[in-house]
């Protein structure tokens with residue numbers, strides 16, 4: 001079986017990356033719900049939670065030897081699409097997440113550098129709408145700089161209006177719908193990319 005054919009046959013691989021270790025984090029709960037929605041659409045999903053991103057500060061070039069960094073870089077390389085979730089901290093993404101995104105500089109020399117040809121769903125939680133939206137714009141700018149494709153829909157939540165029930169389930173039907181649309185956009189992107197690769201190979 002050619003690599004192109006297997007790309008069409010296998011499920012889309014979607015990697016979720018969390019931006020905070022806060023136990024009752026809204027952004028993490030939305031991230032898990034979005035990954036669940038992707039799984040319900042037939043995708044294989046993987047989560048790298050914030051506690052797996054406790055790297056030293058990126059100081060290029062990365063000399064290697066940190067298993068957590070190596071696992072993270074491998075997971076990003078293997079993913080067709082990503083979902084990145086972050087709290088809004090003073091108008092931008094969390095420092096922990098930004099450091100992890102800076103480590104993607106290590107993918108600069110790959111055949112598909114950085115996040116090239118990968119759709120990226122962005123999720124932001126902040127204590128107010130203004131910070132949520134400005135942080136979404138900041139996260140999308142970083143994804144663009146990494147050659148990724150932010151999905152048309154980014155999901156923002158105002159955590160001062162709790163979006164989840166005490167068990168952590170997303171309860172707001174509008175938010176549930178938004179997470180489903182995000183999952184549709186990611187899995188659709190992965191499918192079209194695989195179909196496009198097949199069409200090129202057959203031409």
Ligand SMILES: Cc1cc2nc3c(=O)[nH]c(=O)nc-3n(C[C@H](O)[C@H](O)[C@H](O)COP(=O)(O)O)c2cc1C
Pocket residue numbers: 020022024025026027028086087088089090091125126127128129131132159
């Ligand atoms: C360091 C720090 C900076 C923050 N800055 C802002 C801010 O500028 N605007 C805002 O609305 N909320 C701000 N917040 C509140 C968080 O965005 C809010 O608590 C959010 O729900 C955190 O995401 P999480 O629920 O996923 O942990 C800040 C919180 C922290 C800890």
